[in-house]
Amino acid sequence: FPGGQAQYLRVPFADVGSVVIPDALSDDQVLFLSDIFPTGYMAAENCDIRPGQSVAVFGCGPVGLFAIKSAFLMGAEKVIAIDTIPERLALARQAGAEVLDYTSEELQQQIIDLTDGQGPDAVIEAVGMESHGAGGVIETLQSNLTASERPYALNQAILACRPGGTVSIPGVFVGSAVPTALGAVVGKGLTLKTGQTHVQRYLEPLLQLILEGKIDPSFLITDRVGLEDGPEAYKRFRDKQDGCIKVVMRPNA
Known part of the structure; x- marks a missing residue:
């Protein structure tokens, strides 16, 4: 969403796509x-x-x-x-x-x-x-x-x-x-x-693959930053600096 990289945001119809994540999984994994x-x-x-x-x-x-x-x-x-x-x-x-x-x-x-x-x-x-x-x-x-x-x-x-x-x-x-x-x-x-990916269709089966340990999606994360460091992280990603492939921003870090 435009403006979504913020501490608080309003998500229209947020109840439509919500999925319960098991406590055993970290945010990075899902x-x-x-x-x-x-x-x-x-x-x-x-x-x-x-x-x-x-x-x-x-x-x-x-x-x-x-x-x-x-x-x-x-x-x-x-x-x-x-x-x-x-x-x-x-x-x-x-x-x-x-x-x-x-x-x-x-x-x-x-x-x-x-x-x-x-x-x-x-x-x-x-x-x-x-x-x-x-x-x-x-x-x-x-x-x-x-x-x-x-x-x-x-x-x-x-x-x-x-x-x-x-x-x-x-x-x-x-x-x-x-x-x-x-x-x-x-x-x-x-x-x-x-074709466009049918994300909802895949949520449950892919979540199960993660739970079974067949894949850990967090392998992709190369950088973790706070919201205030976002502009610099975007530059590193754009310029392919320091092996930057995927950045995770934590709004309340």
Whole structure:
């Protein structure tokens, strides 16, 4: 909500989305149930992962990292994480993923090599058109492309996926025309799955996964600050300083 980062706020219809949290769980363990954990989980679920399959994830921000964790929970044998930011790739590696640098000129071949020459069974595009950063590869590419040419990571995801595979798109796109490599989609018989995340649908099952110890969402938190330190924390996050990936602000800290 606008103005929501405050000590007190009014939440309209707050009774609609309330969920009882067991006393055994900390705030840090359940914070991300409101958005990014369900988004990453739905992205993996849309891949219809079967045990032993391979999944590639473009973009290892918070949603991408939860997609990686979720893919393993669903039985993926191999997950390939693709990004440019070392701290994000480090977290992806800790989660068990193989990691690749998005800027590599041999990226598509590297993905092929890691999947027995076939390409991954499914690809998750967790970049979207909202991606930004200080001198990042996506920002650099977008600054030199027209609006209709900018979904670069999406096209890379489509090209990487094996024939008959699935491309899951949790990344946010805007506008009425987002050009994609439709020739590759048709030629390889790919399935595209996307949509707004149904957060309410996932709250109870994901809460149960946390209770069972199958995942601890707090792995994502890199910074904890009080409300008065919010502006500085935003700068660190924007500029990717000190490995800042996810900040938790406590209004009454």
